[in-house]
Amino acid sequence: xxxxxxxEQNASTDRLSMIFMALADPTRRRILELxxxxxxxxxxxxxxxxxxxxxxxxxLKVLERAGLISRGRNAQWRxxxxxxxALKEGADWMNQYRQLWEESLSNLASYVQKLQxxxxxxxxxxx
Amino acid sequence: xxxAIEQSDTELTFTQVLDAPREFMFKVFSExxxxxxxxxPEGWSMPVCTIDFRPGGMWLYCIRxxxxxxxxxxxxxxxxxxxxxxxxxxxxxDAGGSPIExxxxxxxxxxxxxxxxxxxxxxxxxxxxxxxxxKLVDMGFVQHFPETLLHLEQLLDSVK
Numbered sequence: 001x002x003x004x005x006x007x008e009q010n011a012s013t014d015r016l017s018m019i020f021m022a023l024a025d026p027t028r029r030r031i032l033e034l035x036x037x038x039x040x041x042x043x044x045x046x047x048x049x050x051x052x053x054x055x056x057x058x059x060l061k062v063l064e065r066a067g068l069i070s071r072g073r074n075a076q077w078r079x080x081x082x083x084x085x086a087l088k089e090g091a092d093w094m095n096q097y098r099q100l101w102e103e104s105l106s107n108l109a110s111y112v113q114k115l116q117x118x119x120x121x122x123x124x125x126x127x
Numbered sequence: 128x129x130x131a132i133e134q135s136d137t138e139l140t141f142t143q144v145l146d147a148p149r150e151f152m153f154k155v156f157s158e159x160x161x162x163x164x165x166x167x168p169e170g171w172s173m174p175v176c177t178i179d180f181r182p183g184g185m186w187l188y189c190i191r192x193x194x195x196x197x198x199x200x201x202x203x204x205x206x207x208x209x210x211x212x213x214x215x216x217x218x219x220x221d222a223g224g225s226p227i228e229x230x231x232x233x234x235x236x237x238x239x240x241x242x243x244x245x246x247x248x249x250x251x252x253x254x255x256x257x258x259x260x261x262k263l264v265d266m267g268f269v270q271h272f273p274e275t276l277l278h279l280e281q282l283l284d285s286v287k
Contacts, residue, residue, distance in 0.1 A: 098139055100168055105130050107165040112147050
């Protein structure tokens with residue numbers, strides 16, 4: 001969330017919601033898990049599932065649009081590949097919110113210390 | 128002064144003891160001239176910070192780094208109990224102020240406890256309230272969100 005420039009912001013946040021939407025489905029998550037073991041064709045990916053081949057193809061399109069997988073241009077097989085960077089983007093989002101609070105609270109501690117010191121000095125001056 | 132952090136799939140808790148009375152800490156959390164001074168990660172400033180400090184009121188802010196990158200967020204206060212508690216929902220928005228679709232809002236509860244004149248500050252972040260989470264699920268977004276994140280972690284481990 002803190003990486004993209006403001007011009008890219010809209011495009012890239014849309015992408016983030018696409019990633020989350022793609023990950024919201026258990027079949028698609030299972031497909032990603034299968035791909036984490038290596039590239040695979042649509043047929044290979046469909047094997048463990050009871051759903052039809054066209055249904056799997058649809059899931060793959062959602063994953064591809066989100067940038068979570070890429071597909072080879074080899075016309076016949078078009079093997080699917082997991083795109084790790086996009087996955088990291090999704091996971092980073094949670095960690096970045098944590099980091100935002102962590103660093104803010106650490107800033108807060110020094111800010112309060114500074115304010116308290118100022119207050120003591122000004123009180124000391126009045127006496 | 129150290130910050131204790133606990134994290135689960137949907138919750139984050141920060142606890143910290145600060146050497147100031149809780150009335151003072153409450154003020155530092157509720158007035159924009161103070162919030163501007165500490166909110167945001169290292170290296171980011173806060174050029175916009177407007178606070179309408181009442182239940183139903185809004186905290187709109189923008190953080191910017193030295194390269195000009197900007198992020199906007201909008202929080203809505205739900206509960207304000209001086210000097211003990213502030214409850215709000217925090218959400219990233221686009222430059223037009225609309226929430227970014229697909230990102231669940233964060234439900235934040237800040238409590239200020241008095242410990243011999245010092246303040247024990249506790250910030251509790253819940254990814255979404257049960258109702259919000261249900262809404263997101265109904266919309267087809269973020270089904271089993273914690274599970275999603277869990278799977279992500281496992282996936283990342285497996286491809287490292």
